[in-house]
């Protein structure tokens with residue numbers, strides 16, 4: 001945390017692409033990933049290009065992923081919950097990736 | 099089918115404008131509904147930390163986190179029906195808003211509606227702006243203020259406009275000063291407007307205060323400098339800066355490299371008008387207000403009777419104008435409905451609004467996006483992030499498809515994705531106008547389609563199931 005006066009909420013565990021990920025209540029899914037050094041949130045549908053947080057406030061839809069079975073959910077607008085299932089469109093199976 | 103929620107005044111957006119509108123409406127005795135997309139009210143200006151975070155001693159926090167405390171407490175105590183995580187996705191009937199509240203569909207029927215949906219950042223468009231690590235300045239600020247988290251290690255802040263300063267300050271207070279602030283205009287460009295600053299001492303003091311914070315932290319500000327491109331494999335690693343001329347045109351031979359993992363570029367804001375368009379309000383293009391704005395009268399009523407606007411959606415003007423307009427719009431709505439108008443009353447609010455708007459117009463003029471910035475948008479630069487359309491494809495469509503951005507949308511798919519052109523719209527307008535040699539504001543704008551926010555059909559079914 002940027003300031004030790006700020007304490008994030010209780011620990012929770014998400015499952016991201018099958019792997020457990022620790023996060024703190026109140027965090028968004030995008031920030032939970034960023035806190036673990038994950039800047040790439042998905043790869044694009046056509047070009048397979050990496051994308052990360054862009055607007056961080058729900059406008060650009062660049063952070064969309066599948067959360068608890070719901071496709072196209074904005075990771076920057078979704079708060080973590082214990083046992084939440086997240087799958088990032090990372091394993092791109094289209095054109096060759098650079 | 100579940101019964102609609104009834105209100106005298108419904109307000110969309112709980113930023114400075116929306117909160118002041120709601121408070122005024124509730125004080126006048128109106129049944130007031132305040133809808134906001136985020137888990138906590140406040141908007142960008144009063145962005146709140148999550149309720150699940152614990153703060154032992156709020157007085158120790160930077161004022162960035164606490165400046166909204168008083169107002170929020172008033173809003174919570176005023177008997178307002180505050181719905182968080184509520185997106186307005188459409189409207190099919192006058193005075194009726196279709197809302198998705200978390201995953202439950204809801205209809206709000208109000209006698210008067212105040213749209214206070216705020217603004218959208220105008221991003222920098224250059225090769226590499228789609229790399230992870232490139233974000234908007236507001237995005238970086240949201241991470242700090244709304245999540246207590248830093249966007250990265252080595253941060254470059256660039257673009258244009260006064261908003262870069264509070265973002266720099268936020269990063270400095272959070273212990274991660276940006277490597278530099280790169281502004282594309284120059285104070286010399288502003289000099290001839292100096293007289294118009296009279297009477298705005300409080301805003302100037304604020305700007306000087308930001309400057310002091312930056313220089314104390316050793317953060318350099320460089321003028322007439324633009325980000326020419328971002329580079330890196332898989333994420334930003336390097337930023338290429340260039341000097342530019344008065345028109346924003348990058349000057350050959352001035353390239354220099356900065357190593358950075360985070361690059362925040364923004365050129366101010368554009369009004370967020372998807373909802374006012376959906377409601378059928380007439381819009382006009384006004385550069386001094388940030389682009390397309392709903393046309394409104396002295397008391398903020400739009401061309402659609404019963405629909406008012408307040409704050410950035412009515413033209414970029416800053417938080418102070420927004421507060422006055424929120425209170426003004428609600429006062430006018432109260433008067434129309436026969437309620438008592440609380441102090442300070444319509445006349446005083448009109449004066450306050452005019453005063454704040456004059457400063458906002460000046461800022462918009464000084465920092466209007468320079469035409470030369472389009473030089474950075476090379477043909478292989480991405481324009482539409484959602485549908486992955488590059489500038490070359492947009493330019494190629496300009497001549498055959500002519501002077502309306504909606505034809506370009508049809509021809510290239512740009513603006514058809516999830517964000518509905520919120521991000522690429524202004525860029526596509528600028529590219530088309532430049533390509534055909536037309537003035538900005540003459541090539542139309544993307545028409546939003548309902549739902550203006552994505553909704554799931556299965557969630558909509560909740561309207562009928564309970």
Ligand code: FES
Nearest residue numbers: 056058060061076
């Ligand atoms: S980063 Fe823009 S919507 Fe999430």
